[in-house]
Structure formats: structure tokens, C-alpha cells
Amino acid sequence: MIIGEYRVITKEDRARQKAIYAAHVAKLADAEARQLVAEHFRRRMEIFEKYDPYRDTFPTGLDGGSPDENRELREETKRFDKAWSIYAEKKKNKKVTL
Known part of the structure; x- marks a missing residue:
């Protein structure tokens, strides 16, 4: 739903x-990767849902996210990227040693 110039995020x-997140997780064959990605998506949804009540209170909308929301999302992305790089390196090493 669009109100004014911003989009209201609904349930x-x-x-x-x-x-969509569940479909991405289901595509992963490795259990460790599934767990890692599922945890990342769960944390992202928690951050989004934490700030959802504030989206309707701002006349210009909060679709771009508040500075706090964006900071938390960046921190979560950094955490995931670090964990994924370790996983990817392990996966790479497994392929090399046949």
C-alpha cells in the first residue's frame, strides 16, 4: 500500500x-550452510520487525530505514559475511583435497 510518498510495510x-527467505534456505544442500543462512535471515527479520512500528509514525516514511536500523543491518551483514567466508574457505579446502 502506498501512502503519500512512501510504502507502508504490512504483515x-x-x-x-x-x-522468500525460506525458499533460499531450502535450496542449500549443506546442513551447515542452511543453518548459517537461516540464522542470518532470522536476525534480519528481527531487525526489520523491531523497526516496523516506527515506519508509520514518520510522515516521510521509514522505508530507507532509520540510521539505527541501517546500522544494525550493516552489523548483521558483516557478521554473516565473516561467518560465510569461513564456511566458504572450508568448502573450498574440501574440494581441493579429494
């Missing part, structure tokens, strides 16, 4: 995003 939007 249906969040449910749709969770379904």
Missing part, C-alpha cells in the same frame, strides 16, 4: 519476505 509483506 503480508513480512510474511512474503519470510517465504
Whole structure:
């Protein structure tokens, strides 16, 4: 739904995003990778849902995210990237040693 110049995030939007995340996780064959990605997506959804109540209170909208929300998302992305690089390196080493 669009109100003014910003888009209101609905519960249906969040449910749709969770379904998309679940589909991405289901595509991963490795259990360790599935767990790592599922945890990352769960944390992202927690951050989004934490700031959802504030989205409707700002007249210009909060679709771009508040500075605090963006900071938390960046921190989560850094945490995931670090964990994923360790996993990717292990996966790379497994392929080399047949």
C-alpha cells in the first residue's frame, strides 16, 4: 500500500519476505550452510520487525530505514559475511583435497 510518498510495510509483506527467505534456505544442500543462512535471515527479520512500528509514525516514511536500523543491518551483514567466508574457505579446502 502506498501512502503519500512512501510504502507502508504490512504483515503480508513480512510474511512474503519470510517465504522468500525460506525458499533460499531450502535450496542449500549443506546442513551447515542452511543453518548459517537461516540464522542470518532470522536476525534480519528481527531487525526489520523491531523497526516496523516506527515506519508509520514518520510522515516521510521509514522505508530507507532509520540510521539505527541501517546500522544494525550493516552489523548483521558483516557478521554473516565473516561467518560465510569461513564456511566458504572450508568448502573450498574440501574440494581441493579429494
